[in-house]
Ligand SMILES: Nc1ncnc2c1ncn2[C@@H]1O[C@H](COP(=O)(O)OP(=O)(O)OP(=O)(O)O)[C@@H](O)[C@H]1O
C-alpha cells in the first residue's frame with residue numbers, strides 16, 4: 001500500500017498545516033539544521049503507532065505537541081494523518097470500496113488521544129492490524145531514523161535480533 | 169608544548185612508516201572512508217597513554233598492531249612516536265637542554281610493551297607526568313574522536329562530569 | 337517462530353553477502369549467530385572484510401565502513417521482506433563520494449519496487465531523487481514546506497562531495 | 502577539589518553562554534548542575550534555545566543542533582584551559598553549510614593559540630585549513646600519506662556543501 005500523502009498540524013515544529021504528497025520512486029527531503037526534516041520522520045512513526053516518547057526524542061508524549069516559539073504560542077493539539085493509496089485494491093476487505101485509506105492520530109494537551117480510520121474514530125488495535133495486514137508496519141528496518149545506524153552498530157548482538165524478528 | 173611531528177609504524181593500517189609534520193594553525197586530514205584518518209587519532213591517543221583497548225575500537229590492545237592485509241603479513245610490533253617542540257623552553261626542567269622531546273610507545277605481539285623518552289626507556293608514569301606538567305594531557309576535551317560528540321550528547325548527566333573534571 | 341527466525345536469518349544472510357560487495361565495490365561480509373543452539377535468545381554478530389583488508393568483527397572498521405555495513409544489512413532485510421516504503425534519515429552522512437555513489441545506485445534500483453524517502457544534506461543524493469521537498473523555517477521555530485527544483489537545491493542547505501582520488 | 506570543580510564549572514558556563522550564540526548566530530544556552538549540593542557526584546545538564554525557538558533540554562533538538570551544542574561546550578572548556586593542540590575527528594559531519602561556516606571561523610580564531618588537527622570530508626573545512634594531509638590506501642589495507650595542495654583537494658574524498666537559503 002503506497003503512501004499518497006502526509007498531513008501534519010500542531011506536531012513538533014509543524015504548527016501550521018503542512019501537506020506532503022508522496023510520489024513514486026525517490027523523494028528527497030532537504031533543508032538546514034533544525035528546520036524540521038527529522039520531525040517529518042517522527043510524525044510518520046507517531047501516526048503509525050509509536051508509543052515510546054523517548055524514541056521520538058521527547059520526555060513525555062506531550063512533547064510532540066507544538067510547544068511555542070518566539071512568535072507563536074504553544075498549540076493545544078497535535079494531529080498527523082497518513083493517506084494510503086488503495087487503487088490496487090490490496091488493502092484488507094473492509095476497505096475494498098475506498099480508493100484512499102486515511103489513518104489519523106491526535107493528541108491533546110489534556111492527554112486525551114484519538115485514532116481515526118477514514119475520519120471515523122477507532123482503536124489503536126484497528127490501525128495496528130491494518131498495518132500488519134498490508135506489510136506497512138515493519139518499521140524496525142523500513143524506518144531508519146537519525147542515529148539508528150549508530151545504534152545498530154553499537155548494539156549488543158542480542159539487541160540486533162529485532163531487525164530479523166520484524167522480517168520473520 | 170607544540171606537536172612537531174608524529175611517526176607511526178606497525179600501528180593499525182600504518183604498516184609502513186609514516187611521518188606527519190605538524191604546522192602551526194589548522195592541519196586538515198582528508199581521504200576516503202577507511203583509509204586511516206581516525207587511526208592517526210588513535211595513534212596519538214595511544215602514544216599519550218590510552219590504556220583502554222575498547223576506546224581504540226579494539227577487543228584487546230594487540231588489535232592496534234597491524235594485523236595483515238591481502239598483500240601483507242601481520243606485523244610483530246606497533247610503534248608510535250610523538251615529537252614535541254621545546255624551543256620555548258616551557259618543558260619541565262629535566263628537559264631543559266632538549267630542543268625536542270620524543271615520546272615513544274611500543275607494543276609487541278608477545279604483549280611486551282615499552283615506553284621511551286628521547287629513546288631512553290622509561291615508565292608510563294614518567295610520560296604521564298610530562299603530559300600533566302605541560303598541559304598536553306587533557307585528552308578528555310582536547311581530543312574529540314569520531315563518535316565522541318554523540319557520546320557526550322547521549323550520556324547521562326553524571327557521565328559528562330569528566331569534561332569539567334579534566335579542566336579543573 | 338524459532339524456525340521462522342532461522343529461515344529469515346539465513347535468507348537475510350545470503351542477501352547481505354551479495355549486497356556488501358556491491359556497496360563496498362568488493363570485499364565480503366556475513367552475519368553470524370552468537371548462539372545457534374538458542375534461537376530465541378541468540379544475538380547477531382557481523383563480520384566484514386572491506387576489499388583487500390582482513391576479515392574481522394566490525395569494531396575496528398572506520399566510521400564510514402561501519403555505517404555502510406549497517407546499510408547493507410538494512411537493505412538485505414528490506415529485500416527479503418520489502419515494505420511499501422522506506423525512510424532513511426541522513427544515513428549517508430559519514431560516507432565519502434564513492435560510497436555515496438554506490439549507495440544512491442542501490443536506492444534508485446530498490447525504488448522501482450518501494451517508495452524511498454531520503455533525508456540528506458548531500459548534493460549527489462539530492463540529484464538522485466525524483467522529487468525534492470525543502471523544509472524551511474523562515475519564521476523561527478515554524479516549519480514550512482517548499483518544493484525544490486533539482487537545479488535549485490543549491491539553496492537548500494546541501495553539502496556536495498567532490499570526486500575521490 | 503569540590504571548590505575547583507565548582508569554579509571551573511562556572512567559568513566554563515560563562516564561556517559556553519558566549520560561544521553558543523556565536524555558533525548558532527543567536528539563541529542562548531547554559532549548563533546546569535543536576536545536584537548543586539553534591540559537587541562530587543552531580544551531573545551536568547544542558548539546556549538550549551536555538552534562535553527563535555523555545556528554551557528546553559537538548560533532547561528535542563535536531564541532529565545538527567545537538568552536535569553544534571556539544572561543540573560549543575567543548576570549545577568553552579578548551580578556552581578556559583587551552584591545550585597546546587586540539588584534535589577534531591569529523592565533528593562537522595551533521596552540520597549544514599551555515600553552521601560549518603561559523604564552526605570554521607571559530608576554529609581559525611582558536612588556532613592562533615593552539616594547533617588544530619581536523620579530520621573532515623567537508624570541502625569548506627578543508628579550504629579553511631593551513632595545511633592538508635591526504636591519507637590514501639593505494640595498496641589495500643596499507644595507509645600512506647600524501648601532501649595535498651588546497652586546489653587539489655577535489656581528489657581527496659571531499660564532500661562540499663552548497664550555500665544555504
Ligand atoms: N514540540 C515542539 N514544539 C516546537 N518545536 C519543536 C518541538 N519538538 C521539536 N521541535 C523543534 O524541532 C527542531 C528539530 O527539528 P528536526 O529534528 O526535524 O531538524 P532537522 O531538519 O532534522 O535537522 P538536522 O539536519 O540537524 O538533523 C528543534 O529545533 C526543536 O526545537
Ligand SMILES: Nc1ncnc2c1ncn2[C@@H]1O[C@H](COP(=O)(O)OP(=O)(O)OP(=O)(O)O)[C@@H](O)[C@H]1O
Pocket residue numbers: 179180181199200201202203204205206207208231232233234235236314386389390396397398399400401430642
Ligand atoms: N590492526 C590493524 N591492522 C590492519 N588494519 C587495521 C587495523 N586496525 C584497523 N585497521 C583498519 O583501518 C581501517 C579504519 O581506518 P580509519 O578508522 O582510520 O578510517 P577513516 O579514514 O577514519 O575512515 P572514515 O572516513 O570512514 O571515518 C579499517 O578498515 C580497519 O580494518
Ligand SMILES: [Mg+2]
Pocket residue numbers: 037038039146425563564565
Ligand atoms: Mg535531522
Ligand SMILES: [Mg+2]
Pocket residue numbers: 205206207314398399400590
Ligand atoms: Mg574516521
